[in-house]
Amino acid sequence: MAKVAFLGLGVMGYPMAGHLQAAGHEVTVYNRTTAKAEAWSAAHGGRFARTPREAAEGTEFVMSCVGNDDDLRSVCVGEDGAFAGMSAGAVFVDHTTVSAKVTRELFDIAAEKGIGFVDAPISGGQAGAENGVLSVMCGGEEDVYGKAEPVIGAYARICRRIGDSGAGQMTKMCNQIAIAGLVQGLSEALHFAEKAGLDGRAVVEVISQGAAGSWQMANRSDTMLDDHFDHGFAVDWMRKDLGICLDTADETGASLPVTALVDQFYKDVQKIGGGRWDTSSLIKRLRALD
Template identity: 70%
Template structure:
């Protein structure tokens, strides 16, 4: 593939991801719903901006997107001003949005009629992972399309894996969020219990993180939990969106996610406390502010 790419969506993830592409020598054109952010990106990385997704996609061999949800994704892909209308045969669209497996299959089918390849590639690693270029990317699609875009994706990723046909990336991201939800709730309860018991919670975390309780969440979030600081990181609103996708897919699969469903409700309590933009580790504040009311 050539070095000409387009990137759609410059949020806390997309902005640095597109920047890594530019720093790696790719000819990058960006589009963002808020033009000022695209202009700020172009000034920082010496790239180009476009007024519409279609304009950004013209002449690009790879078009990447990282937007909010299924509807946002459709809005930048489909229609007269969508990316597909500017892409030619043999080009490939890579979607880094955490969205449903259904929309991935829908857009892949639409792309196929136009001769456009499609990879669903949701990411894990958060804002810090995007800024440091060490994201984990979970991909669904065909081998040829994956091989063609892997090098570009590696500009901002430490691991890029093809897990199956279109939709497999989104399903894997659902597994990721299901696992994280339970871990964060368990860590919140553990740190809250440690403080209530009069222990030095940070010292406790330092000890147990060397054993079987160790996790990324423990290593990276026990400090902020103990200090009650949550004005950073992966927002509760985003997590609830992701868990909603997973729970809806579980319904379609006729399977049960009881812990995930419960933690999703707990995040709803955090939103009610005004914490929609707090980091997901803020589950511990729910325990502090609601006291024993969480009991059934």
């Protein structure tokens, strides 16, 4: 068991920190809104801190799950940042989906202080976080990853080191690229079924057992047919992630025509007020075109 700090108590971080406490780790949490950290502490019995530095002091591991590149920098560096409170030999594990550029930047800063840094973005959504069955894709030094893996296991179904610093974030980009195309394809299939007068659930029951089957079909088709999108990963966050994918594709020379198109479709969803709807709301755009 270890002394662990967890920075960021959103829909993912809140239950993830809870799994760490339940596993027997000594957990201190930090959240930009202190009231949320206080509520977590009251619910789970761990401590809360008012700055990332305070949360990180004396810990062996610091986990973060915040919003974007700037949010991550703000909790890591500076007078009140976590790095200022961490000792040499401690490990920082970032679960935020951010650019590989900021990951490598912070990896270098941490290395100068003797701090290990693992980029460890997650997939599995709010349900995966609540049930402790997230997929975690990691980048960083092998020995540092080896220290962190057992701690990450408190909320992971699978955790793998893919390569050096930034490899975890690159893998998460692959994940989001794949999801974008899958959700658009499923949206079009269900919309086509509706326009053809077919029973959508009957269609899904049959085609899900063949090559068309996917996690999205198994977990989102019913709610898509019911026009229910108040759950899961928000469109606003997906556009942030796809923006990272497209920027990185420009840097690496990769071609992502479908991803670029689906990103614009999500922009259309935002325009009709769906920024906080989950990503399966692409079908709402098709219905709005009728």
